[in-house]
Each structure stands twice: as C-alpha cells, then as structure tokens.
Amino acid sequence: MIRIGVLADTHVGEFLGVLPQVVLDALEGSDLILHAGDLSDGSVIRDLERIAPVVAVRGDHDLPSAPRLPRRAVIQVGRHRIGLIHGKRPGTDALVVVAHAAAGRRIGWDAGRVRAMARAFEGVDAVVFGHWHEALITQVDGVLVMNPGAVCPWGSLEGDRKPRPGAPGVADRLVRRYRRQLGPQAMQPSVGRLTVSDAGITGEILPTPRCQAPY
Numbered sequence: 001m002i003r004i005g006v007l008a009d010t011h012v013g014e015f016l017g018v019l020p021q022v023v024l025d026a027l028e029g030s031d032l033i034l035h036a037g038d039l040s041d042g043s044v045i046r047d048l049e050r051i052a053p054v055v056a057v058r059g060d061h062d063l064p065s066a067p068r069l070p071r072r073a074v075i076q077v078g079r080h081r082i083g084l085i086h087g088k089r090p091g092t093d094a095l096v097v098v099a100h101a102a103a104g105r106r107i108g109w110d111a112g113r114v115r116a117m118a119r120a121f122e123g124v125d126a127v128v129f130g131h132w133h134e135a136l137i138t139q140v141d142g143v144l145v146m147n148p149g150a151v152c153p154w155g156s157l158e159g160d161r162k163p164r165p166g167a168p169g170v171a172d173r174l175v176r177r178y179r180r181q182l183g184p185q186a187m188q189p190s191v192g193r194l195t196v197s198d199a200g201i202t203g204e205i206l207p208t209p210r211c212q213a214p215y
Contacts, residue, residue: 001195002197003029004031005026006034006193006194007191008059009036009133010151010152011039011061011155012041012152014041014061015154023208024050026208028051032052032053032055033053033054035056036130036147041066044056057070058070060086072121073085081124085128086130087117100181101174113132117145118145125201127144127146128192133150134147135148135192136149144202150190151189192204
C-alpha cells in the first residue's frame with residue numbers, strides 16, 4: 001500500500017508567507033507527494049521534500065522564484081498511472097466566473113470541467129488537478145478524478161482586502177462574487193490523500209485549519 005499526499009494552490013510568496021505547519025502535519029507519513037500547481041514559490045517543494053519525494057506541475061500563479069516545471073506529468077505507482085495537471089483552461093475559466101456572476105447562483109458546469117480533466121490523459125487510473133480551489137473526488141468512466149482543494153483558497157480575497165485597481169480589480173470583484181456563491185465550504189483549506197493498493201486507487205479530502213494570510 002502506497003500513501004500519496006496531494007495538494008494544490010499553496011500560493012506561498014504570493015498570498016501566504018510560508019507553507020503552514022498544519023499542511024505539513026497532514027501530509028506526514030506520505031510515501032510520495034503530488035502538487036497540482038500554483039506553488040507559487042519554489043520553497044514549497046523544499047519544505048515538502050522533507051516528508052517525501054515530490055512531483056509538481058506548473059500553475060498560472062507561479063512566481064519567477066519557482067522552478068521551471070512541466071505543465072503535466074504522469075506518475076507510475078506500482079501498476080497504476082496518475083495524471084497530474086493544474087487545470088486552468090484559457091478562455092473557459094473567465095466564462096465560468098462571468099456566467100456565475102450574471103446568474104447570481106451556482107450553475108451546473110462542474111460535470112463538464114471534471115470530464116475535461118479526465119480526458120486530459122489517456123491510459124491513467126486517476127487524475128489530480130487544482131486551480132479551482134474547490135475539493136472534489138469523483139469517478140469518470142472508471143478514472144478517479146481528484147481536486148484536493150487549496151491550501152490558500154481565499155487567494156487575493158482575504159478578509160476586506162480591496163480589489164486591485166483597473167481591469168484586475170474587475171476580475172477580483174467577479175471572482176469574489178463567484179466564490180461567495182459556492183458557499184462557505186469553498187473557503188475551507190484542504191489537502192488530499194490517495195491510497196494505492198493492488199485493489200486500485202482510493203482518495204480522501206483532509207480539511208486543514210485556516211491560516212491567516214500575513215499580507
């Protein structure tokens with residue numbers, strides 16, 4: 001049996017100063033760790049490697065200090081294969097956020113997003129993605145699809161932080177409205193765990209305490 005720690009969207013150096021100790025505690029005992037993008041700083045990998053070997057992919061918020069990572073990876077674990085990708089789909093993401101803001105409620109788009117992640121790889125038993133800051137475990141045509149949620153789900157929307165000036169501020173307001181429509185559970189930090197055995201791959205979400213962003 002192999003235990004794989006899974007996390008995404010740590011945003012260290014961007015919205016968090018360091019990787020919270022509660023996250024490291026939750027991943028303790030892992031044989032391998034997968035990071036599904038938006039480190040944002042390379043120190044995250046160094047911290048995680050104190051626990052277990054790390055495989056990470058590039059996100060859309062990685063800073064210049066982050067290592068140059070691949071956009072996707074396939075990891076062989078025993079006789080099983082796991083696809084790892086951040087999950088950003090250019091063009092589609094903005095449409096989803098705008099549609100939610102216009103509707104004023106949650107709309108049914110999740111199934112399409114999950115199918116797209118499952119189709120991103122061929123011949124895998126599981127797919128791990130991030131980006132959306134919302135934990136999820138499901139099955140698509142026999143493939144386990146997991147988003148572990150985000151270590152820093154609030155991102156630039158922490159507390160009463162003012163939106164940025166100009167066009168970025170418009171995006172901040174839309175994203176804030178979108179995330180509020182998802183409900184308070186969407187702001188709960190979490191990581192995940194995959195357990196690989198001869199019987200297959202199972203997954204679980206591990207909520208973690210919320211850490212105050214220092215800036």
